[in-house]
Amino acid sequence: MSNIKISVKNLYKIFGDNPSEMIEHLEAGYTKESLLKEFGHVLGLRKINMDILQSDTQVIMGLSGSGKSTLVRHFNRLITPTTGDIIIDDENIIKKTDLEIRNMRRHKISMVFQNFALFPHRTVSQNIAYGLITQGLEQGKINSKIDKWIDKVGLNGFEDHYPSQLSGGMQQRVGLARALATDGEIILMDEPFSALDPLIREEMQEVLLKLQKDIQKTIIFITHDLDEALKLGDSIAILNNGEIVQKGSPQNIILRPINNYVAKFTKNINRSRVIQVSSIMDDDLKVNGPTIDGNMLIENALEVLSEKGSLTGIVTHNSKPIGSVNLYKLIKVINQPALIK
Amino acid sequence: MDNLYTFPSMDPQALRDLKKSIDSSFLEFSRSYGEAIEIFFEPLLLTLVWLEKLLIESPWPITILVLTGLAWITSRSWLATLFSATAFLIIGYLGMWPDTMATLAIISVATLLCIVFGIPVGIWISHSQRAKFVITPILDVMQTIPSFVYLIPVVMLLGIGKVPGLIAVGIYATPPIIRLTNLGIESVSNDVLEAADAMGASRLQKLLDVQLPLALPSIFAGVNQTIMMSLSMVVIASMIGVKGLGLPVLRAISNQYLALGLMNGLAIVALAIIFDRIAQLYGKRLQSYKETIQNE
CATH class of the missing domain: 3.40.50.300 (P-loop containing nucleotide triphosphate hydrolases)
Structure with a gap:
């Protein structure tokens, strides 16, 4: 599973006439504003490091x-x-x-765009086909792939429509299919x-x-x-x-x-719909109450507790108890304001 | 003080010598290369002669049938087709058939020449900033310089006849197609080009699959302009020996024949209207993808 596919290392992007000379100024502590003000260069990205x-x-x-x-x-x-x-x-x-x-x-690598960027003069099918055409695939294979992706993104019946004849959502389905079709x-x-x-x-x-x-x-x-x-x-x-x-x-x-x-x-x-019980539970295992799966959202855990009329619950992972929660804690987490004011 | 009222111009003798040397060196050039240039343009002449013969010597009902058939195929409009047929019939009835066909021949060849030359140049200047920088002022000159001025060297080089006429028309009528091809390509949205890039399209694929198809309406407007401008050159071209509707007009001017001038002039107008409507309708058909059938 968790092998690194993409690794970004010390990536900088500076827009201007002499971008590479600006790196040392950035290292010396210049900010986006001061770099623009003193050197007329626009900082795009600064020291990006990430693994995907x-x-x-x-x-x-x-x-x-x-x-x-x-x-x-x-x-x-x-x-x-x-x-x-x-x-x-x-x-x-x-x-x-x-x-x-x-x-x-x-x-x-394929790409989907904010404004769809479909080819206005090509039909839905022809749009989806374009990446396959640049790949140099033969027509028969292209057609079967188009059919497959039309079906997967739910564009059946729109094959011969032009993008301008589709709503925004439908257009982005074409964008999605176009990107996915190249595999x-x-x-x-x-x-x-x-x-x-x-x-x-x-x-x-x-x-x-x-x-x-x-x-x-x-x-x-x-x-x-x-x-x-x-x-x-x-x-x-x-x-x-x-x-x-x-x-x-x-x-x-x-x-x-x-x-x-x-x-x-x-x-x-809405924090109750995002936070999972396991990320806020206590270690205390000596409580009574219904069992709640660790991956459950707070929203659902509250429902379980109120249904059983219990103030506390036991958090489990693969049916094994790993911690506990109580109603007060759950409510507090939901209401907790942003940490820094 | 005198210098403020009379411009301190070049010494008249020196000026005369300068003009003379330019003239004589061009004459020299045309003597040594005129023949080679004539041979170079030979295929063009043969095409023009062939087309003119075909149009004039074919039985007129067949010619009209073919022409209106073409009008129908490109425009898919009964009105435009009917107008073309009627116009041709009236023109023929008023005795202008051969002249009209001669004009049609030179316009067709001139337009073809402009397209073959203009579209590639238009593509080139939308890909190269430097080419654009050089070519744009040349286009300005081509469009604004009085045609008589470039008729002089053309006639000196090639004499009087069809080819010089064709060149004269070409110089005047090529700029719009170059400009509008360039405009069409440059107005293709960056988003779409980025999408093509992101899918790994090569430069040629981008040009053929995205830029040219999307520039087509604009290119078509350019073709239309080119046709109109070559029609407007018909009279001037007739001054250097191009047969057609321009010749009677020229005769009408020098002899004050009102009816003759009017009839032939209106025949030119009729040709212009036919070309214009058909080209516009065809251009509209090319953009059918822009029609929206929203709300389903």
């Missing part, structure tokens, strides 16, 4: 301007870093030639659902979750929406001003925000 595990969904979060879209475009080299390395399956993609990069984009191991998703209205967004998140169960791709998912991040992410990295301020499991980020910036993100979410 095989078949994980790695969410990268941040407000606009935090550098998340810049970062994701490094993984398929739409953007070349100023310095630093990105290792995918033991290959440093920063050292690849143009041709190697093109092959990597054709076979290994790459890595999917980059740059705020894919941000342009959709809330109901459709949730529907598309479900579509993605269901697909991911089957296909087990390594997904790098960009979003500014914490609810979406928590729902989809196995791991979350939060970017601010081009730097990663915190990374870790969703639970960890909710329970232990490292600073105000992260705390602000987590302030408005």
